[in-house]
Amino acid sequence: MIHHPSFKVEPWCLRATGLDLGIIAQVESVFALSNGHIGWRGNLDEGEPHGLPGSYLNGVHELRTLPYAETGYGYPESDQTVINVTNGKLIRLLVDDEPFDLTYGRVDAHERCLDFRDGVLHRSTDWVSPADRGVRVSSIRLVSLVQRSIAAIRYEVQALDRPVRVVVQSELVANEELPAPDADPRAGPTNTAPLVGEEHAAKGTRAGLVHSTQRSRLYLAAVMDHIVDGPDSTQVESESFPDLGRVTVTTDLQPGQRLRIDKFVAYGWSATRSLPAVRDQVDAAVAGARRTGWDALCAEQREYLDEFWSRADILLEGDPEIQQALRFSLFHLLQAGARAEGRAIPAKGLTGPGYNGHSFWDTESYVLPVLTQVVPDAAAHALRWRHATLPMATARSAQLGLAGAAFPWRTIHGEECSSYWPAGTAAFHINADIADAVLRYIDTTGDHGFERDIGVELLAETARLWASLGHHDADGRFRIDGVTGPDEYSAVADNNVYTNVMAQQNLRAAADAAARHPDMARALGLHEEETAYWRDAAETMYIPYDKALGVHPQAEGFTDHQVWDFAGTPADGYPLLLNYPYFDLYRKQVVKQADLVLALYRRTDAFTADQKVRDFDYYERLTVRDSSLSACTQAVIAAEVGHLSLAYDYLAEAALMDLDDLEHNTRDGLHIAALAGSWIAVIAGLAGMRDQNRALTFAPRLPETVTRLAFTLHWQGRRLAIDITAQAATYTLREGDPLHITHHDHTLVVTTDHPITQPITDSPPPTPTPTQPPGRAPTRRRA
Numbered sequence: 001m002i003h004h005p006s007f008k009v010e011p012w013c014l015r016a017t018g019l020d021l022g023i024i025a026q027v028e029s030v031f032a033l034s035n036g037h038i039g040w041r042g043n044l045d046e047g048e049p050h051g052l053p054g055s056y057l058n059g060v061h062e063l064r065t066l067p068y069a070e071t072g073y074g075y076p077e078s079d080q081t082v083i084n085v086t087n088g089k090l091i092r093l094l095v096d097d098e099p100f101d102l103t104y105g106r107v108d109a110h111e112r113c114l115d116f117r118d119g120v121l122h123r124s125t126d127w128v129s130p131a132d133r134g135v136r137v138s139s140i141r142l143v144s145l146v147q148r149s150i151a152a153i154r155y156e157v158q159a160l161d162r163p164v165r166v167v168v169q170s171e172l173v174a175n176e177e178l179p180a181p182d183a184d185p186r187a188g189p190t191n192t193a194p195l196v197g198e199e200h201a202a203k204g205t206r207a208g209l210v211h212s213t214q215r216s217r218l219y220l221a222a223v224m225d226h227i228v229d230g231p232d233s234t235q236v237e238s239e240s241f242p243d244l245g246r247v248t249v250t251t252d253l254q255p256g257q258r259l260r261i262d263k264f265v266a267y268g269w270s271a272t273r274s275l276p277a278v279r280d281q282v283d284a285a286v287a288g289a290r291r292t293g294w295d296a297l298c299a300e301q302r303e304y305l306d307e308f309w310s311r312a313d314i315l316l317e318g319d320p321e322i323q324q325a326l327r328f329s330l331f332h333l334l335q336a337g338a339r340a341e342g343r344a345i346p347a348k349g350l351t352g353p354g355y356n357g358h359s360f361w362d363t364e365s366y367v368l369p370v371l372t373q374v375v376p377d378a379a380a381h382a383l384r385w386r387h388a389t390l391p392m393a394t395a396r397s398a399q400l401g402l403a404g405a406a407f408p409w410r411t412i413h414g415e416e417c418s419s420y421w422p423a424g425t426a427a428f429h430i431n432a433d434i435a436d437a438v439l440r441y442i443d444t445t446g447d448h449g450f451e452r453d454i455g456v457e458l459l460a461e462t463a464r465l466w467a468s469l470g471h472h473d474a475d476g477r478f479r480i481d482g483v484t485g486p487d488e489y490s491a492v493a494d495n496n497v498y499t500n501v502m503a504q505q506n507l508r509a510a511a512d513a514a515a516r517h518p519d520m521a522r523a524l525g526l527h528e529e530e531t532a533y534w535r536d537a538a539e540t541m542y543i544p545y546d547k548a549l550g551v552h553p554q555a556e557g558f559t560d561h562q563v564w565d566f567a568g569t570p571a572d573g574y575p576l577l578l579n580y581p582y583f584d585l586y587r588k589q590v591v592k593q594a595d596l597v598l599a600l601y602r603r604t605d606a607f608t609a610d611q612k613v614r615d616f617d618y619y620e621r622l623t624v625r626d627s628s629l630s631a632c633t634q635a636v637i638a639a640e641v642g643h644l645s646l647a648y649d650y651l652a653e654a655a656l657m658d659l660d661d662l663e664h665n666t667r668d669g670l671h672i673a674a675l676a677g678s679w680i681a682v683i684a685g686l687a688g689m690r691d692q693n694r695a696l697t698f699a700p701r702l703p704e705t706v707t708r709l710a711f712t713l714h715w716q717g718r719r720l721a722i723d724i725t726a727q728a729a730t731y732t733l734r735e736g737d738p739l740h741i742t743h744h745d746h747t748l749v750v751t752t753d754h755p756i757t758q759p760i761t762d763s764p765p766p767t768p769t770p771t772q773p774p775g776r777a778p779t780r781r782r783a
Contacts, residue, residue, distance in 0.1 A: 025051025039350020082357020197242030207245030352669020404464025632677025
């Protein structure tokens, strides 16, 4: 889409001029607003035309029975599906009885702009009705990052060259009609009329609706209030029905006159509180927002974002398109997690219903490493949510005959929702991914209270899972058999390398944490014998290696499999999961997404430099990137082993995943982990940053396209600015105690006294550029 003539490349916003109905659903996703609690897709104010209406509350879902042709012990019984809640975005307009509709009449100008610094969506339209009455309609939409329950719209109508009579209908609508479900399995099912009306009311400028869900037994409420500024003739009426609340504003405008309406919408829901409590909560929230007023809401939003960008911004010179994409990615990443307090971060955020609204391992492996740096409170809340679901995870583990906790592959509330065992329950590596996120958060923030209260238990219960899932073989090696790694084209394999090295880290870290917090260890029933077994399992962990090929097999025996017939696979055969049976994929050497290569990054200390070179080359030839999660990881290792141009190609793929709709499903919502991956590809890839084992190291190298890269990192209470050119890197400690870092294997001590500049001279020995499967190479990036 970024190459569509409607879109402009600008450093601090995403702007579209014109309206192309062929990409309307994708545009609704990229223009979505959220704060992690409320999500509004970027639908037009008047609601139509639309691709996919969408208003979401994080955690609000409905249940459905999972269908099985044959049942089996341990199969999850119920699915959780995100639902479209009450739509508070709608503002319909009639001009002399003609509906304002962009497919009707004449559109002389239309523009929308998502402003990354102000955190608002601007919209402006010049429209002439079939009766030749012209108006200028403008709106500014906001989902507050400060007042968690509030979204708001400023809506203005101006008469142009003739007097007009205008009627504005501001609405709350529940149980909207949705498009037919998509055949793509990555899209979520459609819930028809999921909300049951409980209460409705309207008075003056205010209207509200209260609903419940039938099976998940949730109460949710939405209420709206307005401030109306118009000519003296302006009249206001309100009415309500079970699924509709409406405030109608009527006036006459002379040429040049305006009608302005500030609309404040509050949302709330609960699984435990009473209906009156939820209703009163939103009544209070909207009263507070109305008192704050539109201008102050916008000022709060800008102040919040000023602080965010002071921590998060990445300056990349030499490629304006990627610069814009990086800020787009960071803005949406913030929106996904900023106020998700007590809830999961879904794979699509709150931008669409894709993947049923579920949270996966994406959160811990891709999103939290970034949030830990730029919004650490949001990362802590996400991990506290995982901790809150421990009772469900331990119950699931017991059902499987295992100890500790077995966290779900996909979920909203905390229970396992994946009905396909090989790509769900068998992907036990999510336990180690959660442990890895815990360690990264503690190492980065130095939050020792979090380690004691949350971290120790999460590390211990995930370690207990590995100790019971694995076993020592006759040679004394600790094996973890029958699991699925990150690559979903290889399932239920023995000794997946990624799983084993991440479990190894998990076991060691859990034993160390128990030793640092003996009181918590006692409370958890941990004894020295158990933690000693964890250390022994970690020490003897089996890491398969193919000596004949000189590479690590993705899992034991993987390199013995037949190689997929890439030459015989047509271009329209991708993604393979939509065109070939899984059983065929499982028994061939073909990789959906970085798996072994992800291990090279996440456990950089477990592999030699030479092994990384050979492993990366081998798996490049097999990886088809049918997942949005792959490109950023391939960018990181490509940069580390010296293939900078290839690394930049992969960075661009991650950064433009949704702006270019590369997976052809942006219509269902944004790929939040891929957007986080653009940060990873820049910071861990081009800047070569690693934050493992309580150390901070850098190995920066820039591709020819990039002339300068500058960003800020936060580490144990310090604020470190890094400024990289092709020739040198400058490290400036903005605040905090002296910091030991490593630059290309040279140890430095950075203080607030003065910056340290180091030359960039080291580079890996040149090796042939690896090849990808036919037709699956990333697009070559040129500025």
